[in-house]
Amino acid sequence: MSKIWKAGIIGLGGIGEHHMGNWLKIPNTQIAAICDVNKQAVEKTGERLQLPPGKRYTDYEQLIADSDVDVVISGTSNNIHFDVLKSAIEHNKPIFSEKPFTRTMEEAEKLIGLYHQKPVPCVIGFSYRYRPCFQYVKRLVEQGTLGRIRHIAAHYLQEENAPMFEKGYSWRFSKELAGTGVLADIGSHMIDAARFFVGEFMTVNGMMTTFVEERLDPRTNERVKIDVDDFAGFQGVLEGGVMGTFYTHKNAIGTGNQFNVTLFGDLGTARIAVEKPFEVSLTMRDGERGQLVEKTVHLDGADVKPLLQDFIEYVENGSGSAFLPTLTDGYKNQQVLQMIIDSAQDGVTRSR
Secondary structure (H helix, E strand, O other), X not given: OOOXXXXXXXXXXXXXXXXXXXXXXXXXXXXEEEEOOOHHHHHHHHHHHOOOHHHXXXXXXXXXXXXXXXXXXXXXXXXXHHHXXXXXXXXXXXXXEOOOOOXXXXXHHHHHHHHHHOOOOEEEOOXXXXXXXXXXXXXXXXXXXXXXXXXXXXXXXXXXXXXXXXXXXXXXXXXXXXXXXXXXXXXXXXHHXXXXXXXXXXXXXXXXXXXXXXXXXXXXXXXXXXXOOOEEEEEEXXXXXXXXXXXXXXXXXXXXXXXEEEEEEOOEEEEEEOOOOOEEEEEEEEOOXXXXXXXXXXXXXXXOOOXXXXXXXXXXXXXXXXXXXXXXXXXXXXXXXXXXXXXXXXXXXXXX
């Protein structure tokens, strides 16, 4: 890359800081402008980055329109995803946006329609595709090492929402702001993993419920009724007749960020865990007698480029790697989310 790529960062919370750090690790990159509704956070970050006052925004539209901003990196709450993506496409600004794609299919349909009219490089933050273990297993599947894939199973568990921790009410517990709860938050990663390894969902049966029905709002000191899920489970049939089983919640005492995926093929089984990104557990039948061979493959990750670097190469060249999660991936992910929601509400299997 010869050009200096200048990013505008929207959202200065934890995920925004994470993306800023990763962005500046890529050669020939700078941060041109920042934006957040919290003016104090904008000023603090602006001082740290030594940005001039005119590059410290509280209005995302102004940042996107800034001629010094080459690309946009957005890490906002879910209710802003649609607006930021829409503005970036209208301004012809390449954008990396956090998942989920949108809150609703109505928003998703509007965005995909606009994108088809004005195609702009857009990447959605399904970052686990860039774990070495994910890319290694993807190649195993493509090479046929595991044989025909028959079943994919995944769970994504954390403990932070369990009652003992008394986690307070925030935007993630609001249907208006988040769309859904744990399903959109971390369940969307399971959907993306299934699409990444196997292909599209053909049918889905979903279950959703709320374990903790009220939470204390620290701003008002009042208890608020929760109107989103904090458990989601679903089964599905994917392309090629592959069966899928999935569940997620944040009531799993003793877990950190336990996102595990298992692929069962006719010749072997592969198991990966996000918490062990440089390991793949393989169980194969080998030799004339089909002896059971179990091994752990250790990876160095040297051939895995960072997601944001892949994004920039997409902007420069018009195409990224085969791993890149594009706007279309975000849209198709949202379709599956909606299928799960609809099925959970009425108990009816949903099909593409």
